[in-house]
Amino acid sequence: MSGFPGFVLRRAVGAVVTLLAISVIVYVVFYVTPGNVAQITCGPRCSPEQVDQVARQLNLDDPLFLRYWHFLQGLVAGQDYSTGTSVQHCSAPCFGLSYQSDQQVTQLIWTKLPVSLSLVSGAMVLWLLLGVGTGVLSAWRRGRFSERVLTGVTLAGTATPVFVIGLVLMIVVCGELRLLPFPQYVALTDDPEQWAWNLLLPWLSLALIEAAAFARLTRASMLETLAEDHIRTFRAYGVGERSIVGRHALRGAFAPVIALNANNVGSAIGGAVLTETLFGLPGIGQELVHAVNVVDLPVVVGMVLVIGFFVVLANAVADVLYAVADRRVVLT
Amino acid sequence: MSLVEVTGLSVDFGELRAVDGLSFRLEEGAALALVGESGSGKSTVASALLGLHHGTGARVGGSVRVAGTDVQRASDEELRRLRGGQAAMVFQDPLSSLDPYYAIGDQIAEVYRVHARASRRAARARAVEVLDRVGIADAARRSRSRPHEFSGGMRQRALIAMALACEPRLLIADEPTTALDVTVQAQVLDLLHTLREETSMGLLLVTHDVGVAAESVDEVLVMRHGRAVEHGPVSRVLGAPVQPYTRELLAAVPRLDAPAAGSTAPQEAVLEEAVLEEAAPKGAVLEATGLRREFGRGKRAFTAVRDVSLTLHRGETLGIVGESGSGKTTLGRMLVGLLEPTAGEVRYDGRPHTGVNPAVQMVFQDPVSSLNPRRSVGESIADPLRARGERDEGRIQARVAELLERVGLEGAHYDRYPHEFSGGQRQRVGIARALAADPRVIVCDEPVSALDVTTQAHVVALLGELQRELGLALVFVAHDLAVVRQVSDRVAVMRQGRIVEEGPVDEVYGTPQDPYTRQLLAAVPALDPEAAALRRAERRELAAA
Amino acid sequence: MTDTSVPAASGVRQFWRRLRTQRAALVAAGVVALLVLVALAAPLLTAVEGQDSTTYHPSLVDSARGGVPIGSLGGANADHWFGVEPQTGRDLFARLVYGARVSLGVALAATVVQVTIGVTLGVAAALGKRWVDQLLSRFTDIIVAMPLMIMSLALLAIVPSSFPRPVLVALVVGLIGWGNIARIVRAQTLTLKELDHVLAARLSGWGTWSIARRELLPGIAAPVITYAALLVPTNITVEAALSFLGVGVKPPTPSWGQMLTAADVWYQAAPQYLLLPAGALFVTVLALTVLGDGVRTALDPRAASRLRIGTGRKRESKTTEGGAA
Amino acid sequence: GPEDNDAKGAGGDSTPHKGGTLTVLNAGPQQDFDPARLYTSGGGNVPSLVFRTLTTRNRENGAAGTEVVPDLATDTGRPSKGATVWTYTLKKGLTYEDGTPITSADIKYGIERSFAPELSGGAPYLRDWLVGAAGYQGPYKDKKGLDAIETPDERTIVFHLNKPEGEFPYLATQTQFTPVPKSKDTGTKYEEHPVSSGPYRVVRNENDGERLILERNTHWSASTDAERKAYPDKIDVRSGLDSSVINQRLSASQGADAAAVTTDTNLGPAELAKVSGDKDLASRVGTGHFGYTNYLAFNPDIKPFNDVKVRQAISYAIDRSSVVNAAGGSALAEPATTFLPDQKSFGYTPYDLFPAGKSGDPAKARQLLKEAGHPNGLTVTLTHSNAKDFETSPEIATAVQDALKKAGITVKLQGLEENDYSDKIHDVKTEPGFFLAHWGADWPSGGPFLAPIFDGRQIVKDGANFNTGLLNDKSVNAEIDAINKLTDLDQAAKRWGALDKKIGEKALTVPLFHPVYKRLYGEDVKNIVISDWTGVLDISQVAVK
Numbered sequence A: 001m002s003g004f005p006g007f008v009l010r011r012a013v014g015a016v017v018t019l020l021a022i023s024v025i026v027y028v029v030f031y032v033t034p035g036n037v038a039q040i041t042c043g044p045r046c047s048p049e050q051v052d053q054v055a056r057q058l059n060l061d062d063p064l065f066l067r068y069w070h071f072l073q074g075l076v077a078g079q080d081y082s083t084g085t086s087v088q089h090c091s092a093p094c095f096g097l098s099y100q101s102d103q104q105v106t107q108l109i110w111t112k113l114p115v116s117l118s119l120v121s122g123a124m125v126l127w128l129l130l131g132v133g134t135g136v137l138s139a140w141r142r143g144r145f146s147e148r149v150l151t152g153v154t155l156a157g158t159a160t161p162v163f164v165i166g167l168v169l170m171i172v173v174c175g176e177l178r179l180l181p182f183p184q185y186v187a188l189t190d191d192p193e194q195w196a197w198n199l200l201l202p203w204l205s206l207a208l209i210e211a212a213a214f215a216r217l218t219r220a221s222m223l224e225t226l227a228e229d230h231i232r233t234f235r236a237y238g239v240g241e242r243s244i245v246g247r248h249a250l251r252g253a254f255a256p257v258i259a260l261n262a263n264n265v266g267s268a269i270g271g272a273v274l275t276e277t278l279f280g281l282p283g284i285g286q287e288l289v290h291a292v293n294v295v296d297l298p299v300v301v302g303m304v305l306v307i308g309f310f311v312v313l314a315n316a317v318a319d320v321l322y323a324v325a326d327r328r329v330v331l332t
Numbered sequence B: 001m002s003l004v005e006v007t008g009l010s011v012d013f014g015e016l017r018a019v020d021g022l023s024f025r026l027e028e029g030a031a032l033a034l035v036g037e038s039g040s041g042k043s044t045v046a047s048a049l050l051g052l053h054h055g056t057g058a059r060v061g062g063s064v065r066v067a068g069t070d071v072q073r074a075s076d077e078e079l080r081r082l083r084g085g086q087a088a089m090v091f092q093d094p095l096s097s098l099d100p101y102y103a104i105g106d107q108i109a110e111v112y113r114v115h116a117r118a119s120r121r122a123a124r125a126r127a128v129e130v131l132d133r134v135g136i137a138d139a140a141r142r143s144r145s146r147p148h149e150f151s152g153g154m155r156q157r158a159l160i161a162m163a164l165a166c167e168p169r170l171l172i173a174d175e176p177t178t179a180l181d182v183t184v185q186a187q188v189l190d191l192l193h194t195l196r197e198e199t200s201m202g203l204l205l206v207t208h209d210v211g212v213a214a215e216s217v218d219e220v221l222v223m224r225h226g227r228a229v230e231h232g233p234v235s236r237v238l239g240a241p242v243q244p245y246t247r248e249l250l251a252a253v254p255r256l257d258a259p260a261a262g263s264t265a266p267q268e269a270v271l272e273e274a275v276l277e278e279a280a281p282k283g284a285v286l287e288a289t290g291l292r293r294e295f296g297r298g299k300r301a302f303t304a305v306r307d308v309s310l311t312l313h314r315g316e317t318l319g320i321v322g323e324s325g326s327g328k329t330t331l332g333r334m335l336v337g338l339l340e341p342t343a344g345e346v347r348y349d350g351r352p353h354t355g356v357n358p359a360v361q362m363v364f365q366d367p368v369s370s371l372n373p374r375r376s377v378g379e380s381i382a383d384p385l386r387a388r389g390e391r392d393e394g395r396i397q398a399r400v401a402e403l404l405e406r407v408g409l410e411g412a413h414y415d416r417y418p419h420e421f422s423g424g425q426r427q428r429v430g431i432a433r434a435l436a437a438d439p440r441v442i443v444c445d446e447p448v449s450a451l452d453v454t455t456q457a458h459v460v461a462l463l464g465e466l467q468r469e470l471g472l473a474l475v476f477v478a479h480d481l482a483v484v485r486q487v488s489d490r491v492a493v494m495r496q497g498r499i500v501e502e503g504p505v506d507e508v509y510g511t512p513q514d515p516y517t518r519q520l521l522a523a524v525p526a527l528d529p530e531a532a533a534l535r536r537a538e539r540r541e542l543a544a545a
Numbered sequence C: 001m002t003d004t005s006v007p008a009a010s011g012v013r014q015f016w017r018r019l020r021t022q023r024a025a026l027v028a029a030g031v032v033a034l035l036v037l038v039a040l041a042a043p044l045l046t047a048v049e050g051q052d053s054t055t056y057h058p059s060l061v062d063s064a065r066g067g068v069p070i071g072s073l074g075g076a077n078a079d080h081w082f083g084v085e086p087q088t089g090r091d092l093f094a095r096l097v098y099g100a101r102v103s104l105g106v107a108l109a110a111t112v113v114q115v116t117i118g119v120t121l122g123v124a125a126a127l128g129k130r131w132v133d134q135l136l137s138r139f140t141d142i143i144v145a146m147p148l149m150i151m152s153l154a155l156l157a158i159v160p161s162s163f164p165r166p167v168l169v170a171l172v173v174g175l176i177g178w179g180n181i182a183r184i185v186r187a188q189t190l191t192l193k194e195l196d197h198v199l200a201a202r203l204s205g206w207g208t209w210s211i212a213r214r215e216l217l218p219g220i221a222a223p224v225i226t227y228a229a230l231l232v233p234t235n236i237t238v239e240a241a242l243s244f245l246g247v248g249v250k251p252p253t254p255s256w257g258q259m260l261t262a263a264d265v266w267y268q269a270a271p272q273y274l275l276l277p278a279g280a281l282f283v284t285v286l287a288l289t290v291l292g293d294g295v296r297t298a299l300d301p302r303a304a305s306r307l308r309i310g311t312g313r314k315r316e317s318k319t320t321e322g323g324a325a
Numbered sequence D: 001g002p003e004d005n006d007a008k009g010a011g012g013d014s015t016p017h018k019g020g021t022l023t024v025l026n027a028g029p030q031q032d033f034d035p036a037r038l039y040t041s042g043g044g045n046v047p048s049l050v051f052r053t054l055t056t057r058n059r060e061n062g063a064a065g066t067e068v069v070p071d072l073a074t075d076t077g078r079p080s081k082g083a084t085v086w087t088y089t090l091k092k093g094l095t096y097e098d099g100t101p102i103t104s105a106d107i108k109y110g111i112e113r114s115f116a117p118e119l120s121g122g123a124p125y126l127r128d129w130l131v132g133a134a135g136y137q138g139p140y141k142d143k144k145g146l147d148a149i150e151t152p153d154e155r156t157i158v159f160h161l162n163k164p165e166g167e168f169p170y171l172a173t174q175t176q177f178t179p180v181p182k183s184k185d186t187g188t189k190y191e192e193h194p195v196s197s198g199p200y201r202v203v204r205n206e207n208d209g210e211r212l213i214l215e216r217n218t219h220w221s222a223s224t225d226a227e228r229k230a231y232p233d234k235i236d237v238r239s240g241l242d243s244s245v246i247n248q249r250l251s252a253s254q255g256a257d258a259a260a261v262t263t264d265t266n267l268g269p270a271e272l273a274k275v276s277g278d279k280d281l282a283s284r285v286g287t288g289h290f291g292y293t294n295y296l297a298f299n300p301d302i303k304p305f306n307d308v309k310v311r312q313a314i315s316y317a318i319d320r321s322s323v324v325n326a327a328g329g330s331a332l333a334e335p336a337t338t339f340l341p342d343q344k345s346f347g348y349t350p351y352d353l354f355p356a357g358k359s360g361d362p363a364k365a366r367q368l369l370k371e372a373g374h375p376n377g378l379t380v381t382l383t384h385s386n387a388k389d390f391e392t393s394p395e396i397a398t399a400v401q402d403a404l405k406k407a408g409i410t411v412k413l414q415g416l417e418e419n420d421y422s423d424k425i426h427d428v429k430t431e432p433g434f435f436l437a438h439w440g441a442d443w444p445s446g447g448p449f450l451a452p453i454f455d456g457r458q459i460v461k462d463g464a465n466f467n468t469g470l471l472n473d474k475s476v477n478a479e480i481d482a483i484n485k486l487t488d489l490d491q492a493a494k495r496w497g498a499l500d501k502k503i504g505e506k507a508l509t510v511p512l513f514h515p516v517y518k519r520l521y522g523e524d525v526k527n528i529v530i531s532d533w534t535g536v537l538d539i540s541q542v543a544v545k
């Protein structure tokens, strides 16, 4: 099949394969992770009998492949589980139940996802603005003072770990200057204004880390485009420098910026782990770190798959944008 | 006042003086060609006319006046008005000279709006108008296409349209046809000719191809090392050159009409020797049957070569001509085993042959990319020796030195890097590397297309010589019909992956059977301006037919 | 004819020549060299100061106030050049220079691992059969789609703690972070392998391995070196982030990342504790980035376009920069 | 309250009034809100607003707060048959949030369901103490119920124990003793809406306890509950916050944060440094002591710790001031030489068997090492966790490492991930020789402090073992049994203190420090009560108006 539907189909199949492979890896990694899951789940002072009971209840004694098989079954067909007093159904796709909280992982994802998406998408807008803006400026005014300053700022962002930037920003902006409230997640649907207001600081700290990469990439590809022949054409026709930089050179940076952005969505979600932990935003990242610490395998698998899904999605979207931007590219 | 007045122009790039004390004038409506070998400073002059050296670090001396503007002293604003408005430039490489991301019509409109106070809509209309003017069919629709959707010839026309948009008084065309096939080249040259007939535009044509100049201009200025060598009316300079350099240049131009005798006679003699030597019949050394090659899969599948069968005899030269994209390179690569055919087979010495075989070598078109810039040429030449298992450094060095000398270089060049050689020299290195494998067959894929005429003549001569001495069988791929005629015994004409005509050189060139062959032959520029006019008429007929 | 040759210069020498013309890159190279030197000479430097990085000085901190260093400037004086660490009273200068060892060492080692794996798999994917390419590309997708932090968390927990921690951190960061470099290398190799000189090498009769080594690796060196220069700072901050999550290099071995992690809460009470490692990290990243840019420029053949040589109808004359600016 | 709070801070009206919203800023979410799954007395701070138990903590400042007082029951329990049978009578007029009466059968059911494997997490005492409870699987699988609990009528409940347990009233403060109406039990889903018997009910429980909103339970009556003050109308618990952020917010005390407290976040050393320089902030810090000891543990089965001299040497060498500094300084940690916390209710009897002074006695340590046959010092491995908690964390471990260096003991650190660490030190098969450990009281008495750690019969071979010194001393075991029989808790406390000293002579542990809790609260928060039982501010007493 070819054309756009074919592309979507191929990507979808590829994504499923990739995600399944990731889930296998997570299963194996957590299988060999030290830590008695039943003991952790049961509590530190549980008696050996109780621990055994918990292990049996969570099927922890089953061999790995069998547990994975149950996971797959749950994904495809859903799964029934006992609350003690009644039986409940977790409908497909069911990632299982959290060992710790007995919540359905699918439900957990739905409650955490909006937070992470709010964080990453807002930060993305900021880092694109900040990064590409800086890049354009520094390509245009290369060697000037303003370029140096901007480049320095973005590099400082890259050089400083997010938890340092975030905390210092918070202490200064919220604690000392009292310009912003201490971030606290408010759902977009509840109050859009508060949503943005509260997320501003997390957005900024996350964006600062990524902006430098975009600035440098934009600058490099613009300089590269500026050296190309068609730029010479427009110069030879008296087209002004502003239009050459703003229209023609910037356009050349578009494709690589999209590609980098796709890659960065992944690392941003990684960065979001730290940002969410620091700012206390109840998102995927925070939940994931917690789940890793208490070896809550179903939650870890679920969250990792969600993150993986978005990375794969970002790459596919980037490919489409790429092809739209540059029609010479064929979608494969 | 003349349209262009150049007096004592000199341009220095650092140490290098690219243009040295050049003076010339061009009147309104007149046409002047700057000809000369590569690197003689032609493009530098063209750029100087538009003040394109401003701010690049080049030092420009003398004075340049174009359409009343003193280019040297003009402000940025004045320069911008001059560029495109008074004098427009058409660049050499049509693909890279257009912004790949914007529709062609928009690009033309953008330029138009710089010079004319016009609305967006009016500018677009103007773009369609000029595209139509340069013969783009269905211009309104095609103006929305992006450059990659245009063929090379169309792109070049689009560039000319862009130049026409503001009705400049001077058109500077820097090698407007070098990247194009002969047939397309003829179309573009015809277009320039018509435009000049219809408007009173002055034309400055920059070219290294004397033939192209002969077709298009009134006056010729021959350049060498940045200086004018000879200047005068086209018929005089080309017909009765005064300067030895001009004569040399003209002599090197391969001619369609020249008898191919010079090369074939001795070749046959050698062949006989070879036959005696090997005491074998003059049999086929390389045979291809039903070769087919597809690229891509599914809907996007594209057949580059289809059902090609050919035979190469010992010691003979088979020429393959055809326009760009006709499948010549693909065929050549299949012959040497670098590409696997989708169908059909290649037999070497009667045995089926897959993969590479040291006895079948290749010389590549581009002397720049065919040598690894990070390895010394000696190392590259030694590759086949080492791959064969030769370990003795002394013997390797000796053999490489011998090969280098054989192709007219020095043995001491072993340790030099490719960028330290000129194009012609690099092509010689490529030939030496092919020879190092002691091949019986060499497929030359456009070995001289990237070289200028004089160098081209040297390399062609070298190949002929080697063939005679070593009894090699050659496949000579080229799009230049004249060159092929010079070197080949037999010739095959390719079009859209097929061989449309094949036969001994004289037959194919003398009495072409296929209409396409005839078209090709008619498109070759003639050196003589009068002959050129005749050809133009001939082409019109063919096109009309 | 122009069969004249230009002055001889090998690729490496040209590279140096082009690098030398960039003052910023030279300064950056100097800074990087200095940092490496400081890291290597850490024992010497601390010996000169007369301190070491692990000894506690309970008397230098105010125990009643959470262990804040006594005295102004975080307790900086002739004995403790940069003051002492809150709570422990360990010498900050010593910890900073020893921290350079770990941070730079881990980041460089991780980069080497990333580059090695990325280049190997990228080249293998580009040169291999269709299925090899498919397999490796998918694998790369998987690696890229895995959240690095999380996998590091899990992986670092698995390995027994007797395994030297810095080595482990370097390995884990390296093993997980090679995805992008593999993609870059694959794309570059796919382009390169169609180049005539690679085809010519095939015609010479070389095998795939020899071709990869002789013809391709030098060609991918430029983008790889450029990218690697940018990876080093990233890896330094990744190590810092891992420390933040509690899985980085282990105490008492200092690393900048770990110092930052411990220091961020001290920002108000003992600012120098945070500013020192943050500043050191910033200088390192800045220097490496500038150096990386410089190397890229120096490796870019177009930077040499002024030295155009030879002939060629197809050759374009590129005006690199400028115009009517 | 009716009057406006115009004079904030010092000199303002400090009498507490009803009304307002109390915000709780926490790091850890209240993931378990099922009474069966909570561990500590009353389930900690927030759950004890919802769950009433048979007995409860005395909500008073300091030592008075370590007493057990009646809650649902009329007294703290009536022992019979040598304290193996305990009888309770419920107060009159007790109802749930829906107005239905609370019965003794509901308390029995609540205890039974805590045995269900689905609802694991509670303390192990019930299983150990109740007759025939060891194999019980909870009411879902085992409908018959526990015979050890009798409910002769709606207000009476009788417990039958395996052996005398004088401290049963303490156990009855745990949330397993809260009534659960069987008809409302939804198993693992019960925590989403537990039925309240206390002054507040859960109106929102989002994301597994991340955000909780409690409002008044109108069916609760202060007349049956002398302990809970319940001033605020509403309690808003927000968790998942970084601890430094919590402290930043509390110190800024802006908006809703002015009426905020935290129930789980201490001031860290850095924050303490800042707070101690700021009068206003310093006045808003609550200080508490919780019965808790951080210590170094030895496994005497592993060389060289089998040698008591080596253990003593380490006891002498330890530098408590640097350890205390690592734990946050003298304000956050008090050096410990006894295993029991320094509180009367534990039976604290001061002793310092291996006097190390403030910063260790390396000379004495070296001498002991020499006697033990290690004249040239010793290399040992100290196992710790990688958690960032100032308890078993790398910071403490490196402080120990540095201290022992002076005595010629080279310490290698083995840092383990938290789970791994917890698994290893609590498994007799993998227990390391020398590690950081800590122990906190389940209730303020020597029993739960000493018995799990030093009772030889509590060594667990195939499960979590807390007797890490593997002490199985007949006289110690016998003394523990004897004290457990006592129902006079003051008497018991004295004997626990004596036993502590006796065990201390074996040098199986090196007590390091007892932590001090310092927590900030918002500007509008009043009526701060911090008992020595919990060491933290009791939110059932807090007012915001």
Ligand SMILES: Nc1ncnc2c1ncn2[C@@H]1O[C@H](COP(=O)(O)OP(=O)(O)OP(=O)(O)O)[C@@H](O)[C@H]1O
Binding pocket: B013, B016, B018, B036, B037, B038, B039, B040, B041, B042, B043, B044, B045, B208, C305, C306, C307, C308, C309, C311, C312, C313, C317, C318, C319
């Ligand atoms: N920007 C530049 N920097 C340095 N040298 C240059 C530059 N542009 C051109 N040159 C040199 O100036 C000389 C003349 O170049 P020019 O491009 O004018 O030649 P040309 O006659 O147009 O050749 P071709 O036929 O190859 O286009 C050459 O030696 C070239 O190497």
Ligand SMILES: Nc1ncnc2c1ncn2[C@@H]1O[C@H](COP(=O)(O)OP(=O)(O)OP(=O)(O)O)[C@@H](O)[C@H]1O
Binding pocket: B295, B296, B302, B303, B304, B322, B323, B324, B325, B326, B327, B328, B329, B330, B331, B479
């Ligand atoms: N690797 C490839 N993948 C897809 N298409 C290809 C590939 N190589 C060649 N083609 C296509 O096959 C056709 C023939 O190409 P080929 O290079 O053989 O032409 P050519 O006659 O040598 O042209 P030129 O004179 O421009 O060198 C062209 O349309 C080209 O686009």
Ligand SMILES: [Mg+2]
Binding pocket: B042, B043, B044, B174, B175, C317
């Ligand atoms: Mg030119």
Ligand SMILES: [Mg+2]
Binding pocket: B328, B329, B330, B446
């Ligand atoms: Mg070709």
